[in-house]
Structure formats: C-alpha cells, structure tokens
Amino acid sequence: MVRKQAYRACGPERQSTLPMSLCSRYLGCSPENQKIYSRDGRLIYHRCLDCGIIWRDESSFDLELPYNEQYFNSKNYAINRDHKIEKSGWLLEIAGSYGSKINSVLEIGCSLGNTLEAASRMGLDHLGIDVSSFAVGFCKKNGLNASTETLEELLQQGRSFELIFMQHVLEHFKDPFYVLEQCNQLLPVGGLVMILIPNSNYSRAKRQRERHRFYKIKGVGVEHYAYFNYNNLSRVLESCGFKTIQTNYPLLVKEHDSFSFMFNRLARRLISIINLDQELVMVAQKAEIPVLK
Numbered sequence: 001m002v003r004k005q006a007y008r009a010c011g012p013e014r015q016s017t018l019p020m021s022l023c024s025r026y027l028g029c030s031p032e033n034q035k036i037y038s039r040d041g042r043l044i045y046h047r048c049l050d051c052g053i054i055w056r057d058e059s060s061f062d063l064e065l066p067y068n069e070q071y072f073n074s075k076n077y078a079i080n081r082d083h084k085i086e087k088s089g090w091l092l093e094i095a096g097s098y099g100s101k102i103n104s105v106l107e108i109g110c111s112l113g114n115t116l117e118a119a120s121r122m123g124l125d126h127l128g129i130d131v132s133s134f135a136v137g138f139c140k141k142n143g144l145n146a147s148t149e150t151l152e153e154l155l156q157q158g159r160s161f162e163l164i165f166m167q168h169v170l171e172h173f174k175d176p177f178y179v180l181e182q183c184n185q186l187l188p189v190g191g192l193v194m195i196l197i198p199n200s201n202y203s204r205a206k207r208q209r210e211r212h213r214f215y216k217i218k219g220v221g222v223e224h225y226a227y228f229n230y231n232n233l234s235r236v237l238e239s240c241g242f243k244t245i246q247t248n249y250p251l252l253v254k255e256h257d258s259f260s261f262m263f264n265r266l267a268r269r270l271i272s273i274i275n276l277d278q279e280l281v282m283v284a285q286k287a288e289i290p291v292l293k
C-alpha cells in the first residue's frame, strides 16, 4: 500500500522533530532512554526503552523510495485483486461492527484502490488519498474517488469522514502522532480509525533484527520510520484523542459473516498468541473529551 513521505503530510514546524523526541513529547518517555535495535549499514533503528516504539534514526532519512509505477509493480499490488478486495471488505465489516452505521470512509494511502473498491461495492461514500499520482490515476481509471490531496488540504476544505482507514501506511510517516491528530480532526466524535501496521513483536523480526526485511536496507527498512506493538500503539492513539475499542481481530462481527471470514479471524488470533502475527489490527474511536497530554 502506499506510502507517503511524512514531510508531505506534516506541518513545517514538525519537519525538524526527531523521532525519539516524539514519544518524549507525547508519551513522556526519556529521550536518553534508548538503545540501538538494529543496524544495516547506514540504516539504524533505535528502541525507546520506555514505550518500546522502534524508531528509525534520522541519519538515514535520505534513504527513500519514490512511490512511482515501478514501486507498485515491485510490490505486486495489482496481483490477486479480487482476493484483496474481499479482504478489504472484511476489514470494513469489522470497522462497521462498532457504533452507528458507517456511511463514509477516507483511506489514507489508498494505493491501487482495493479498499476503495470494497467500500464502493458496500455503497459507502469513499475517498482515497495517496502521494503517488500513479496510484491515484490507477484508482480513477477504475471509477474510484481518489486524490493526491493532503490531510491538511482536506481539513482546510472542512471535510469529515466517519471512518479513516490506514492499511500499512502509518509506519511510512515520520511523525505518526501528527497524522493521527489530523485524523482526529477529520472525524466526528465517535468516528473511527482502523489501523493495520507491522507488529514490532513479530517473533522472526525480533529475532533477526537487521537480517529481517523490517529493518533491512533491501527490505522495507528504508520505507518505514517506526514500529509499534499493541500496547504502545494504543498509547499513541490515546495521546492523539482516541480510545482503543478493538485490538486484534474480533471473534464476532455484526453482519455478513462467513466461514472463511471467521476462520481467517480465528487463525490470526491464534498465531498472535505466539507472536507469529506480522501485523497489528486496531480500531479506535475519537474520544468524547480530548485526552490531555
């Protein structure tokens, strides 16, 4: 999915903020309380020993990939489209199991539009944004609503959505707190954010460190800026005005359940018990009263 350069979405005053000082500011961590977690050449990740978030060292921020057609081809995003659309529909069903009915969805990092297609088939108003004009053009060609507008631009237009969906996207921002604060402003009270993101507790990545693709220059290490677990992601969300309402895949969904959907959820919950789950799944709700930092 897509993939944005955080600077694009962050205000100018945020551009000089070091990752380690972000959890210091938002979560009260000590900026000194960190340890090098992995090192692959110039690519270094640190682990904050207070919150456990694994932050990329800013000395490697110049190592980035352009989100062009070649990028999407290399990831095979267009392959197995029907299957991916079905799975995106499942995720939207999960989000729809909480609170009142969802009518509108914003996908940040819409990539080639699998989730937008699922939303469209479910009759939801949808908009996908992406920094990649290739991805946005691909979505538009398929009749989907997509744009290269930023979150700031959507806020300036007074846009609002009932669900904001981010599938393997938040880790591509240098300042995830700022992105979540903007999401909060784009939602009504009670509005939902659904996040899928790599799991820093995934056992193989934890064991292999810089030999694992999460932290390798030749893996996704140069695309990502932070890795979370359920506990610290929940704290991050809370610091940005959200309350976590679902951690991991739920056992039950409100509507449109099926054997394969249920089997998938159960299997994912089971593998998470022994940290074999590569991704976290979380649903959070915009809190009634802003959470004080």
Ligand SMILES: [Zn+2]
Residues within 6 Å of the ligand: 023, 024, 027, 029, 030, 048, 049, 050, 051, 052, 053
């Ligand atoms: Zn921290």
